[in-house]
Amino acid sequence: MPSNSKLPSSRSARDGRRNAFVWCGVIICTLLTLAVIIAGIVIFVGYLVMHPRVPYVSVVNAQLDRIQIDHFNGFLEILVTITIRARNGNRLAHATFLHSNYTLSFEGEDIAQLVAPAFEVTKNSSVDFNYEVQSSPIPLGPEQADQVEAGFNKDLITFGLKGGARVRWKVGRLGPLEFSCHLDCRLHFHASNLSYVPSSCTSKAK
Numbered sequence: 001m002p003s004n005s006k007l008p009s010s011r012s013a014r015d016g017r018r019n020a021f022v023w024c025g026v027i028i029c030t031l032l033t034l035a036v037i038i039a040g041i042v043i044f045v046g047y048l049v050m051h052p053r054v055p056y057v058s059v060v061n062a063q064l065d066r067i068q069i070d071h072f073n074g075f076l077e078i079l080v081t082i083t084i085r086a087r088n089g090n091r092l093a094h095a096t097f098l099h100s101n102y103t104l105s106f107e108g109e110d111i112a113q114l115v116a117p118a119f120e121v122t123k124n125s126s127v128d129f130n131y132e133v134q135s136s137p138i139p140l141g142p143e144q145a146d147q148v149e150a151g152f153n154k155d156l157i158t159f160g161l162k163g164g165a166r167v168r169w170k171v172g173r174l175g176p177l178e179f180s181c182h183l184d185c186r187l188h189f190h191a192s193n194l195s196y197v198p199s200s201c202t203s204k205a206k
Contacts, residue, residue, distance in 0.1 A: 053089040055097070055121065055167045057181045058202035060085045060128065064194040067157060069148060075137035076148065078106070080159070082114065082131045082187070087204075088121040088169070095121045095169040102163030102183060104133055107144045111135045114163070152191045159187045164203065 059082060066079040084102070088095040100116035112133040121127050140148065151157045164182040185201035 054179055054204075055086065055088040055090070055095040055169060055181070056202060056204040057084055057086050057097075057100075057165055057183060058204060059083065059161065059183070059185070059187065062187055062189070062196040064157065064189040064196070067191070067194065069140075069145075070137070071145075073137075074140045074145060076106070076140055077135060077137055078111070079132070079134045080104075080189075082133070082161070083128055084114070084131065084183075085126050085128050086119070086121050086165070086167075087126040089124060090169060091124050093169045094123055095167055097121065097181075098166040098168065100129075100163075100165040102131075102161055105160040105162070106138065107140075107147055108160075109138060109144075111138055116165075155191050156197075157189045157191050159189075161185055161187055161201065 061083040063081045064078070065081060066077070068077045070076070082104070086095075086097050086100075096118060097116075097120075098118045100114075100119075102114040103110050104112040104114060112135060114131040114133070116129055119127060148157075162184045164180055166178060167181055168176060168178045170176045181203035183201060183203055185199070187201065188197035188199060189195065190197065
Protein backbone atom coordinates (compact mmCIF):
# COMPACT_ATOMS: atom_id res chain seq x y z
CA MET A 1 0.00 0.00 0.00
CA PRO A 2 1.24 3.52 -0.70
CA SER A 3 2.31 5.46 2.34
CA ASN A 4 0.38 8.61 3.54
CA SER A 5 3.16 9.79 5.81
CA LYS A 6 3.66 13.01 3.80
CA LEU A 7 0.05 14.21 4.06
CA PRO A 8 0.25 15.72 7.56
CA SER A 9 3.41 17.67 6.69
CA SER A 10 1.91 19.13 3.48
CA ARG A 11 -1.26 20.09 5.36
CA SER A 12 0.83 21.80 8.02
CA ALA A 13 2.69 23.75 5.33
CA ARG A 14 -0.58 24.98 3.82
CA ASP A 15 -1.87 25.97 7.26
CA GLY A 16 1.35 27.82 7.93
CA ARG A 17 1.09 29.80 4.68
CA ARG A 18 -2.55 30.59 5.40
CA ASN A 19 -1.68 31.87 8.86
CA ALA A 20 1.10 33.99 7.41
CA PHE A 21 -1.36 35.63 4.95
CA VAL A 22 -3.82 36.26 7.78
CA TRP A 23 -1.16 37.90 9.93
CA CYS A 24 0.00 40.02 7.01
CA GLY A 25 -3.58 41.18 6.48
CA VAL A 26 -3.95 42.00 10.18
CA ILE A 27 -0.71 43.99 10.17
CA ILE A 28 -1.69 45.93 7.03
CA CYS A 29 -5.15 46.76 8.43
CA THR A 30 -3.57 47.88 11.70
CA LEU A 31 -1.12 50.15 9.90
CA LEU A 32 -3.89 51.67 7.78
CA THR A 33 -6.00 52.29 10.88
CA LEU A 34 -3.07 53.96 12.64
CA ALA A 35 -2.41 56.11 9.56
CA VAL A 36 -6.05 57.28 9.48
CA ILE A 37 -5.99 58.04 13.21
CA ILE A 38 -2.72 59.98 12.94
CA ALA A 39 -4.01 61.95 9.93
CA GLY A 40 -7.17 62.81 11.86
CA ILE A 41 -5.15 64.00 14.83
CA VAL A 42 -2.93 66.14 12.59
CA ILE A 43 -5.98 67.74 10.92
CA PHE A 44 -7.66 68.34 14.29
CA VAL A 45 -4.55 69.91 15.82
CA GLY A 46 -4.04 72.02 12.70
CA TYR A 47 -7.63 73.23 12.94
CA LEU A 48 -7.16 74.18 16.62
CA VAL A 49 -3.91 76.01 15.89
CA MET A 50 -5.06 77.86 12.76
CA HIS A 51 -8.72 78.21 13.75
CA PRO A 52 -9.91 78.82 10.17
CA ARG A 53 -12.92 81.09 9.70
CA VAL A 54 -15.20 81.24 6.71
CA PRO A 55 -14.92 84.64 4.97
CA TYR A 56 -18.22 86.41 4.37
CA VAL A 57 -19.90 89.41 2.75
CA SER A 58 -22.36 91.86 4.31
CA VAL A 59 -24.06 95.19 3.66
CA VAL A 60 -22.56 97.71 6.08
CA ASN A 61 -24.15 100.91 4.80
CA ALA A 62 -26.46 102.32 2.15
CA GLN A 63 -27.85 105.66 1.09
CA LEU A 64 -30.88 106.45 -1.05
CA ASP A 65 -29.56 109.59 -2.72
CA ARG A 66 -32.61 110.23 -4.87
CA ILE A 67 -36.02 108.75 -5.57
CA GLN A 68 -38.35 110.44 -8.02
CA ILE A 69 -41.68 109.25 -9.35
CA ASP A 70 -43.29 110.50 -12.56
CA HIS A 71 -46.99 110.07 -11.87
CA PHE A 72 -48.02 111.19 -15.34
CA ASN A 73 -45.89 108.65 -17.26
CA GLY A 74 -45.75 106.02 -14.53
CA PHE A 75 -41.96 105.96 -14.17
CA LEU A 76 -39.64 105.82 -11.18
CA GLU A 77 -36.02 106.94 -11.04
CA ILE A 78 -33.59 106.23 -8.21
CA LEU A 79 -30.00 106.86 -7.21
CA VAL A 80 -28.77 104.60 -4.42
CA THR A 81 -25.35 103.74 -2.98
CA ILE A 82 -24.76 100.37 -1.31
CA THR A 83 -21.59 99.45 0.57
CA ILE A 84 -20.82 95.72 0.63
CA ARG A 85 -17.94 94.54 2.80
CA ALA A 86 -15.92 91.38 2.14
CA ARG A 87 -14.46 90.20 5.43
CA ASN A 88 -11.65 87.67 5.98
CA GLY A 89 -11.21 86.82 9.66
CA ASN A 90 -8.42 84.30 9.16
CA ARG A 91 -5.21 85.26 10.91
CA LEU A 92 -2.90 83.14 8.76
CA ALA A 93 -4.50 83.03 5.30
CA HIS A 94 -5.46 85.40 2.52
CA ALA A 95 -8.83 84.96 0.81
CA THR A 96 -9.84 85.46 -2.81
CA PHE A 97 -13.38 86.51 -3.69
CA LEU A 98 -14.60 85.45 -7.13
CA HIS A 99 -17.73 86.01 -9.25
CA SER A 100 -19.18 88.74 -7.02
CA ASN A 101 -22.62 89.43 -8.47
CA TYR A 102 -25.69 90.93 -6.78
CA THR A 103 -29.12 91.89 -8.13
CA LEU A 104 -30.92 94.95 -6.80
CA SER A 105 -34.69 94.85 -7.22
CA PHE A 106 -37.63 97.10 -6.47
CA GLU A 107 -41.21 95.88 -6.16
CA GLY A 108 -40.24 92.62 -7.87
CA GLU A 109 -38.44 94.30 -10.80
CA ASP A 110 -34.66 93.87 -11.27
CA ILE A 111 -33.17 97.32 -11.66
CA ALA A 112 -29.39 96.81 -11.45
CA GLN A 113 -26.57 94.25 -11.37
CA LEU A 114 -23.78 94.94 -8.89
CA VAL A 115 -20.63 93.23 -10.15
CA ALA A 116 -17.02 93.20 -8.96
CA PRO A 117 -13.93 91.54 -10.48
CA ALA A 118 -11.96 88.95 -8.54
CA PHE A 119 -10.11 90.51 -5.62
CA GLU A 120 -8.03 89.43 -2.64
CA VAL A 121 -8.57 90.23 1.02
CA THR A 122 -5.46 89.92 3.14
CA LYS A 123 -5.47 88.00 6.40
CA ASN A 124 -7.63 89.39 9.20
CA SER A 125 -8.88 92.36 7.17
CA SER A 126 -11.75 93.53 4.97
CA VAL A 127 -12.45 95.35 1.70
CA ASP A 128 -15.42 97.65 1.08
CA PHE A 129 -17.08 98.12 -2.30
CA ASN A 130 -19.30 101.15 -2.85
CA TYR A 131 -21.84 100.35 -5.55
CA GLU A 132 -23.59 103.41 -6.95
CA VAL A 133 -26.78 102.58 -8.80
CA GLN A 134 -28.46 105.15 -11.01
CA SER A 135 -31.36 103.46 -12.65
CA SER A 136 -32.90 104.28 -15.98
CA PRO A 137 -36.64 105.11 -15.69
CA ILE A 138 -38.41 102.13 -14.14
CA PRO A 139 -41.91 101.55 -15.55
CA LEU A 140 -44.51 101.05 -12.85
CA GLY A 141 -47.78 99.20 -13.20
CA PRO A 142 -50.84 100.47 -11.29
CA GLU A 143 -50.26 98.09 -8.37
CA GLN A 144 -46.56 98.96 -8.19
CA ALA A 145 -47.37 102.67 -8.24
CA ASP A 146 -49.83 102.14 -5.38
CA GLN A 147 -47.16 100.26 -3.40
CA VAL A 148 -44.70 103.11 -3.92
CA GLU A 149 -47.28 105.60 -2.68
CA ALA A 150 -48.00 103.37 0.31
CA GLY A 151 -44.27 103.31 1.05
CA PHE A 152 -44.10 107.10 0.99
CA ASN A 153 -47.08 107.28 3.32
CA LYS A 154 -45.44 104.79 5.72
CA ASP A 155 -42.08 106.58 5.38
CA LEU A 156 -40.49 103.32 4.27
CA ILE A 157 -39.03 102.42 0.86
CA THR A 158 -37.80 98.84 0.44
CA PHE A 159 -35.41 97.26 -2.06
CA GLY A 160 -34.40 93.63 -2.48
CA LEU A 161 -30.78 92.51 -2.72
CA LYS A 162 -29.86 88.98 -3.77
CA GLY A 163 -26.63 87.39 -4.96
CA GLY A 164 -23.26 86.37 -3.67
CA ALA A 165 -19.66 85.44 -4.38
CA ARG A 166 -17.32 82.46 -4.32
CA VAL A 167 -14.50 82.66 -1.82
CA ARG A 168 -11.33 80.60 -1.81
CA TRP A 169 -8.66 80.43 0.86
CA LYS A 170 -5.92 78.08 1.99
CA VAL A 171 -5.66 76.67 5.49
CA GLY A 172 -2.00 75.73 5.92
CA ARG A 173 -1.28 72.15 4.88
CA LEU A 174 -4.95 71.28 5.07
CA GLY A 175 -5.24 72.50 1.50
CA PRO A 176 -7.42 75.07 -0.30
CA LEU A 177 -11.04 75.54 0.71
CA GLU A 178 -13.88 77.04 -1.32
CA PHE A 179 -17.21 78.36 -0.13
CA SER A 180 -20.22 80.27 -1.46
CA CYS A 181 -21.34 83.50 0.19
CA HIS A 182 -25.03 84.27 -0.35
CA LEU A 183 -27.04 87.42 0.36
CA ASP A 184 -30.83 87.51 0.24
CA CYS A 185 -32.20 90.45 2.16
CA ARG A 186 -34.28 93.60 2.07
CA LEU A 187 -32.88 97.11 2.35
CA HIS A 188 -35.12 99.71 3.99
CA PHE A 189 -34.93 103.51 3.69
CA HIS A 190 -36.89 106.35 5.20
CA ALA A 191 -38.80 108.14 2.45
CA SER A 192 -38.74 111.43 4.36
CA ASN A 193 -34.95 111.90 4.53
CA LEU A 194 -33.76 108.95 2.33
CA SER A 195 -31.62 107.57 5.17
CA TYR A 196 -30.84 103.88 5.52
CA VAL A 197 -32.56 101.80 8.19
CA PRO A 198 -29.77 99.48 9.46
CA SER A 199 -30.64 95.80 9.43
CA SER A 200 -28.81 92.48 9.30
CA CYS A 201 -27.78 91.61 5.73
CA THR A 202 -24.88 89.16 5.82
CA SER A 203 -23.77 85.76 4.59
CA LYS A 204 -22.09 85.06 7.94
CA ALA A 205 -23.49 82.00 9.68
CA LYS A 206 -25.47 82.94 12.76
